[in-house]
Amino acid sequence: MRIAISEGYLKEEIRDGFTIPEKMKRSWAVQLKLLSLIDDICQRHGLRWFADYGTLLGAVRHSGYIPWDDDIDIAMLREDYDKAMEILPEELPKECQVMRFGTESNLWRGWSNVNNRRNIDTGDDACESVITDVWYGSPYVDGLDIYPLDYIPANVHMRNDILTVYENLMIALRGYPRDQVTVQQKDLCVMAEQLARTCDREHAIGVGNITVISHYGQPWREIEWYDNPVMVPFEMIQIPIPSGYRRILEDVYGPEWYIPQQAKCAHGYPFYAPQDKFIEDYKVGKAVNEIEAIFDGGAADLACKRVLSYLRQFPRRYEIYYVGARIMAGTDPNLAADYLKHACDLCEDGNKEALQSYLDQILK
Numbered sequence: 001m002r003i004a005i006s007e008g009y010l011k012e013e014i015r016d017g018f019t020i021p022e023k024m025k026r027s028w029a030v031q032l033k034l035l036s037l038i039d040d041i042c043q044r045h046g047l048r049w050f051a052d053y054g055t056l057l058g059a060v061r062h063s064g065y066i067p068w069d070d071d072i073d074i075a076m077l078r079e080d081y082d083k084a085m086e087i088l089p090e091e092l093p094k095e096c097q098v099m100r101f102g103t104e105s106n107l108w109r110g111w112s113n114v115n116n117r118r119n120i121d122t123g124d125d126a127c128e129s130v131i132t133d134v135w136y137g138s139p140y141v142d143g144l145d146i147y148p149l150d151y152i153p154a155n156v157h158m159r160n161d162i163l164t165v166y167e168n169l170m171i172a173l174r175g176y177p178r179d180q181v182t183v184q185q186k187d188l189c190v191m192a193e194q195l196a197r198t199c200d201r202e203h204a205i206g207v208g209n210i211t212v213i214s215h216y217g218q219p220w221r222e223i224e225w226y227d228n229p230v231m232v233p234f235e236m237i238q239i240p241i242p243s244g245y246r247r248i249l250e251d252v253y254g255p256e257w258y259i260p261q262q263a264k265c266a267h268g269y270p271f272y273a274p275q276d277k278f279i280e281d282y283k284v285g286k287a288v289n290e291i292e293a294i295f296d297g298g299a300a301d302l303a304c305k306r307v308l309s310y311l312r313q314f315p316r317r318y319e320i321y322y323v324g325a326r327i328m329a330g331t332d333p334n335l336a337a338d339y340l341k342h343a344c345d346l347c348e349d350g351n352k353e354a355l356q357s358y359l360d361q362i363l364k
Contacts, residue, residue: 102189110211
């Protein structure tokens with residue numbers, strides 16, 4: 001798949017009355033480039049993929065992204081999916097990351113995620129800056145979801161048993177803390193994937209992602225829909241979709257799927273909001289350390305100037321006001337108190353009580 005993304009594409013625009021900021025356009029460019037790389041690899045190895053969920057809806061209804069969507073979803077029949085999970089880590093650029101279900105980075109979902117990078121670019125690592133430049137100036141860990149489509153047994157008893165046991169395995173997985181990695185979790189993932197592979201095409205009534213079917217109750221799909229895909233435009237490229245796309249969209253989004261509605265994504269929008277906070281937290285922490293080092297080195301005037309400079313850069317961060325208050329407490333208690341009042345007003349974490357106590361001491 002050849003892809004050419006112009007500088008103009010990266011600019012903010014309005015679609016269907018919805019403003020898509022430049023940050024999101026750059027993220028879209030990242031995802032499209034990653035999709036093009038995956039498509040090239042799949043074509044070389046004879047593997048098939050299909051747009052799904054929001055990407056399928058966007059392709060059919062908007063000839064591109066749903067304006068208020070922020071990711072790409074694709075699906076692969078199980079036999080192609082398993083091969084792709086082995087090949088992609090070897091053939092994608094070295095900075096990319098394949099987070100397969102059952103690995104330490106993905107122990108809670110029944111599908112996989114492929115990202116363009118492993119680390120957020122906080123702005124002070126030359127290697128990460130190079131990666132950012134390659135990926136359209138976006139500092140975020142960004143990617144797409146790949147859903148395996150398994151064969152659903154025609155035998156009703158076998159089908160019900162598989163779906164019930166699979167859902168119980170996933171419930172057990174979801175019971176573990178997100179920051180915990182155990183042998184038991186990995187074993188549960190292996191069992192879940194083995195169960196998903198139980199049926200073959202010959203004995204199947206349809207295909208579908210078993211996590212979605214068992215947990216969300218969505219119906220399975222006709223196998224034949226994936227035999228002769230339809231090519232449709234998506235942004236500046238052409239992508240394959242299953243021939244029964246209308247039925248799929250109706251099952252997932254309801255009978256009026258063709259009417260645009262600014263609904264919320266299944267996850268928080270925009271996806272990069274937590275990453276923006278991580279970047280800002282990192283920069284604020286670095287700024288506070290710099291100010292304190294300057295002050296401890298005896299350059300109080302320069303430290304005060306740094307406080308004012310960082311307040312212009314981070315006007316909503318209580319940490320800058322707090323360090324400013326500490327610096328000014330011995331020379332200008334009134335300004336220190338003013339800084340602390342701002343810090344108390346802005347603080348939304350467990351430090352608020354300590355800040356208020358410090359303010360009370362200064363005001364005495």
